[in-house]
Amino acid sequence: MRKFLSVIFGLVLLAAAGALLWLALGPTSTKSVTTGGVLTTQQEIAAQNIPLDSGIAPDLGVITDEGFSSTNAMGAAPQMEAAAMNDAAALDAGEQAAAPETAVSGSVTTDVLLDDASNVEVAPLSITPAQSLAAPDGQGGAGATSLTYEQRVVELEWPASLPVGKSGSVRVTLKALEDGSLQPIAEIADNEVLATPILIADRYDTHNAVVTASLSAPDFTVEPLSNADQAMERGGEVAWRWTVEASETGTSVIVINLTLTWVPFAEGASPISAAIWGQALQIESDYVLGLLTIKQASYGGTALAVLGLLAEIPLLGKLLEAIWHALFGPRRKQDRRRQRRR
Incomplete structure (x- = not known):
């Protein structure tokens, strides 16, 4: 016995x-989203008072490598089906309760704070890489009055929660939006926010494109795993990765920024630099079983x-x-x- x-x-x-041992050494839960340069909440869309069944798409914020603008100002309507337009225009109780948190921290292009419950829908714009758009007001670029843009999105992955003393990975990929890779938005869930692609002026024939990434995380130990400066080609993608380790318990915010610099081929010409993406992320940190x-x-x-x-x-x-x-x-x-x- x-x-x-x-x-x-x-x-x-x-x-x-x-x-x-699984809790200590097993994989860390991660959150992945595909997002754009500017996030617009359903509360902000409802405030535009768009009539139902009007077929009018909401005016969404847009970031270009020449500054901030909007879909209406640039004549680039977001692609949304009628049901999604009506859903965005009428804010129900569930959508009101699911309003995302906002945080202005660092040089962000949107004040919407992404956490483990965030969902993002990217609205492709009614332009093609070969179409010319008027430059944002007061932004002439390299003396240009009209520019050809390519649409880009950001694939983002980060640890939604991270035990104290354990490392997690943060990954950012800036990639071109291929034709047909995103469909028009069909519906909008209660906790979703809308994003617009980043619009990058096509200067590849006269400039070299260099994108610089930075990550600010005061409550974490950060180790970069890739070079901060990455050369970007027309239609290509660039990626960065960091490991972060939580040093204390609590809710922490990290901020990631991307800056694009156009370096001219011609000697003596000045480079063109602009912040094209900045996002704040929330991570929960705690001890294993609350104690260890x-x-x-x-x-x-x-x-x-x-x-x-x-x-x-x-x-x-x-x-x-x-x-x-x-x-x-x-x-x-x-x-x-x-x-x-x-």
Whole structure:
């Protein structure tokens, strides 16, 4: 009976060790979204008082490499189906309750704070990479009065929650929006915000494009895994990755910024630089089981595993005995029968 209880206790310890080591060393939960340069909440859209069934798309904010503008000002209507337009124009109780948090921290292009509950719908604009648009007011670029734009989106991934002492990965990818890769928005959920693609003026024939990324996280230890400056080609994508480690518990905000610099081929010409994307993210940090750091949980899980294995010694002895009997038992019987015959 004592051996049986020892085996049961050992199994419990091994299960607890596995759970603790999984919490300490297992994968970190991540949040992934595809977003744009400016986020517009449903509350902001409803405030525009667009008549229902009018077929009028809302006026959404737009960021270009020449400054801030809007879809109406640039003549680039967001692609939305009629049902989505009506849903955006009429704010119900659920959508009102699901209003996202806002935070103005650092050089962000939107004040909407993204967290583990955030959902973003990117509205493609009714332009193509070959179409020319009027430059934003007061922004002439390199002496241009009209510019050709390419639409770009940002793929963003970050740890929604991060135990104290554990590292997580933050990834940002700036990529061109290919024709047909995003469909017109069909509907808008209660907790969704609308995003517009970043509009990048096509200066690739006369300039080199360099995008610089920065990450600000006062409550984390940050290690960049890629160069801050990345060369960008027409239609290509650039990516950055960082590891962040939480140093204290609580709700923390990190801010990521992308700055585009056009370096002219011509000697003596001045470069053109502009912030094209800035986003604040929220991360929750806590101890493992509310008590232990990652190191403490790792040591504790290892100790429980050793104790569990020691408690399983009676069972291991039985298993070894059974294996020995299965392998060598029949041979011993044959040897004894031969000896008796002699």
